[in-house]
Amino acid sequence: MNVAICNYGAGNIRSVELAFQRLGVTIIDDVRSAGLAVLPGVGSARTAMAGLRQRGLDEALRERFEWDRPILGICLGLQLALEHTEEDGGVDGLQLLPGRAERIASNRVPRIGWAEVNGRGTFWFAHSYAANTPCAVAWSEGIVAEVRLGSFVGVQFHPEKSGAAGARFLQQELECLSRV
Numbered sequence: 001m002n003v004a005i006c007n008y009g010a011g012n013i014r015s016v017e018l019a020f021q022r023l024g025v026t027i028i029d030d031v032r033s034a035g036l037a038v039l040p041g042v043g044s045a046r047t048a049m050a051g052l053r054q055r056g057l058d059e060a061l062r063e064r065f066e067w068d069r070p071i072l073g074i075c076l077g078l079q080l081a082l083e084h085t086e087e088d089g090g091v092d093g094l095q096l097l098p099g100r101a102e103r104i105a106s107n108r109v110p111r112i113g114w115a116e117v118n119g120r121g122t123f124w125f126a127h128s129y130a131a132n133t134p135c136a137v138a139w140s141e142g143i144v145a146e147v148r149l150g151s152f153v154g155v156q157f158h159p160e161k162s163g164a165a166g167a168r169f170l171q172q173e174l175e176c177l178s179r180v
Contacts, residue, residue, distance in 0.1 A: 008051030041076025078154030099133025
């Protein structure tokens with residue numbers, strides 16, 4: 001399987017790349033033709049969306065979604081797939097999924113650290129915003145941890161920084177794709 005990681009000038013690109021390489025995946029640059037496109041994310045929503053637009057990755061991701069080609073959004077990547085985010089005074093997202101990213105209503109913001117996800121293991125989180133969407137399929141401490149709609153899977157946690165649990169999650173996603 002080959003994977004393209006959307007490089008729009010944001011954080012965790014290298015750690016995501018290394019996590020997939022450890023699983024034997026070939027990393028390529030072409031988002032449109034890859035077996036899986038990954039939209040990683042560390043940074044601000046406004047800057048990330050500008051970077052996606054500047055590089056034409058926003059349209060490439062929308063095309064993949066329309067063509068039912070797999071996309072994995074990680075943390076900010078999940079939030080950018082929504083219609084809108086409250087971050088940076090409000091930013092329109094890629095609009096792949098219904099919903100919004102909203103500031104976490106908690107005394108613990110940013111939410112950083114290890115947390116359980118629906119009995120599936122403990123994963124690493126680092127975020128101040130969370131998805132509010134009908135596409136949620138898993139939660140962590142009452143906050144959306146995973147969403148799915150069509151060919152899109154998004155996680156609020158960082159599988160690339162979540163040790164064995166994160167590697168298992170990525171491997172399971174790759175195995176699901178290989179059966180399709």
